[in-house]
Amino acid sequence: MAVAAVAVILVAGYARRWISDDGLIYVRAVEQILAGNGPVYNVGERAETSTGTLWQWLLTVVGFVLPDSLPQLAVYLGLAFTGAAFALGVTGAQRLHGGAPVPVGVVILLALSPMWDFATSGLETGLAFAWIAGGWWMLVHSRDSSRMSLSGIAFVLGLGPLVRPDLALVSIVFLIALWLLHRPSRKTTVGMLAVAGALPVAYQVFRMGYYGVLVPLPAISKEASGSHWLRGFSYFFDLFLTYGALIPVGIVLWVGLRRHFNRGDRILVFAPVIAGALSMLYVIKVGGDFMHGRMLLPGLLLLMLPFFCMPRPANPELMKWANAALIGWALLAAGLLRPIYAPFFGPMGVADERSHYVHANHVANPISKRDYVEAQEEKRGWVRTAQGQLVFALEKPRMEPLSPRRTERVALVWPVLGTAGALTTLDETVVDPIGLSYPLAAHLELTDRGGRVGHEKKLPRVWITADYGMPTKENEAARRALSCGALAELQESVRAPMTWERFVDNFLGSFSRTALRVPADPVAAERLFCGG
Structure with missing residues (x-):
């Protein structure tokens, strides 16, 4: 099942491979670093344009080897991370549910064309998918593996703010889940918190001293601490109504959360669901985004992670009809449903960004x-x-x-x-x-x-x-x-x-x-x- 899910997202992501205009912003910042000018966009002015800190520095490392192919590296590295996210999500759900053979939540994500688009795009989204799925996979496996260090897991879970600042919410929920799963001693807990916060805190000190502000510059420009609920709900429904995804997502959550779990399984199920709900709530609060679906995808991934695959229901007839309905919806969403405003801007300024740039650049796969x-x-x-x-x-x-x-x-x-x-x-x-x-x-x-x-x-x-x-x-x-x-x-x-x-x-x-x-x-x- 993991192989099939990874194959589907890799094929779909490759077919729609592209680098967005915002992806080129990362490329310019990385080129400045490699040229010795520091992590800036313009020489002589210290401005942090990269909201995904880890993505910027990861591209710098790989760009050091192949500096002339940075846009393509960003595209294919993002695709690889997205594939890894689906592999980790499926195997984590199988471990949680005891080898559950029925694909459910994974089908919902695979059916959405924004997931194909942001499997690449040159942005940090693929890395965010991999970090989310990988962090949850580590939580699932930490219960049964004495070889996994709690401090090592805490270090990975603490990286959320460096993947994207808003993923700090996910880091907090996942770290609480890790503590609830293992109830370590006070000394160990302090050590875990120190390890989890070491790199984010160190980089925050650098950011404050080098750039002179608390957050990346786009967060100030976009007033990321403000509220615009009406526009945020419009952005939410722009994704979920376009593909009719509210019903399948709602049913999966209703069925999945009503199952009887032991204490440890409850933590592993509710941690990503709570984190996903908080992530989506934050996106709605700040007014959404201008890219169709993009900022809601990490939250949707979190909501579906525990239910990527699930055990067979006791009623075979119910399973047959449920599978038929899910597959029918998935084929409809994947094959026909798209934003009605593409390739132009929608009424709230939201765009199907990939189709917009394909149309504007007259290139089927703009990757350079x-x-x-x-x-x-x-x-x-x-x-x-x-x-x-x-x-x-x-x-x-x-x-x-x-x-x-x-x-x-x-x-x-x-x-x-x-x-x-x-x-x-x-x-x-x-x-x-x-x-x-x-x-x-x-x-x-x-x-x-x-x-x-x-x-x-x-x-x-x-x-x-x-x-x-x-x-x-x-x-x-x-x-x-x-x-x-x-x-x-x-x-x-x-x-x-x-x-x-x-x-x-x-x-x-x-x-x-x-x-x-x-x-x-x-x-x-x-x-x-x-x-x-």
Whole structure:
């Protein structure tokens, strides 16, 4: 059964292999590391664009060997991790249920086309799948194996925040489950917690001192601590109603959770279900995402893990009809059901991201930077011909002289960050007005939640010309605001040379700096930061 499940996801994932624009953001950050410029997106500005810390550094390790194939490495490594997740999930469920032969939950996941899409994509999603399934597999096997060290398991379970910050919720639930399964002594418990937190805490200290904030920059830009429940539920139903998945998922949970378990089995069943529910609740709370299904897939995997396969029911007739219904739904979902808005944006700004880029790039499987760059020939021409220019490559392109303070040949202003990074060299600057790589834009006040999820902030052009361009009467207030108070300190925290003193100042100021928000109106910002 494990072999069959892995074969299906590998074939489906390979057939729909691609790298997303956001996957190219990882590629640019890794290229900067390999070039000796540090974990940054632009040379000279310390901004953490990679929300998946482990994925970034894993790509760095493999990219050290094959640096010219980073996008393809990201695609196929993600596919391998996704295959591993299904193997671990099936074998873990078989161990839990005593060799249960009936595939159930695994069929639901395999039937969803977003699972095929995000088996690759160049993002950290495949690694997240493997960590979730692998952590649960270790919990299941820890009961019956004296060779598995509790500290070793705790170390793996503690990696959640480094896989993705929101997976800290899963780490907490899994670590509690590990403790409940084994009830170790107080000394052992303290040791397990120390081991589980060692790497995440060490990296958090580095993040605070190097970047000067508490979280990756996209979390600030997207206001990941905020709430937008209505949009979040819209995102939830965008996935579950599109494929009619609420009914099969609900039935599996209803049947699975009503079974009689001993104490240990109850922990192993409820831990991923609770973690999955919390994961989905968090995604709904923050307003979902702009990629169809993507952020809900880890939660759905968690919900289904204990029921990937289940024992045969006592009633053969019931089993026959249940299997027929599940297979019928799976064939319908896999073969016909897709978002009605693809390849364009839906009404809430959600997109079937893969079909969008396949359509935009005119490539069936876009897996390289070239696939994205060749679809942007005009913009590539602007970048090549610009010398000492601030290039606004938006709907109506324009160029303005760069400030004499700037040393780069060109600064490209374009919110499609991954593609913009592919269009430019590592020593050229990409100015991202929505703030995924540009700290000033990330700290902009969010006043309107009506835009595309995670893309609502748009730094006005006057701020960009004040920061990168020549002084003008128009940008005078913005230039003055940038030189005053907490805003000037924000600029220093990411642009001043990294010294021990700068690291300490960044670390100590990271709490207040994370909470800092800048009014979009330069005059209001000047009053706020300069006084008067």
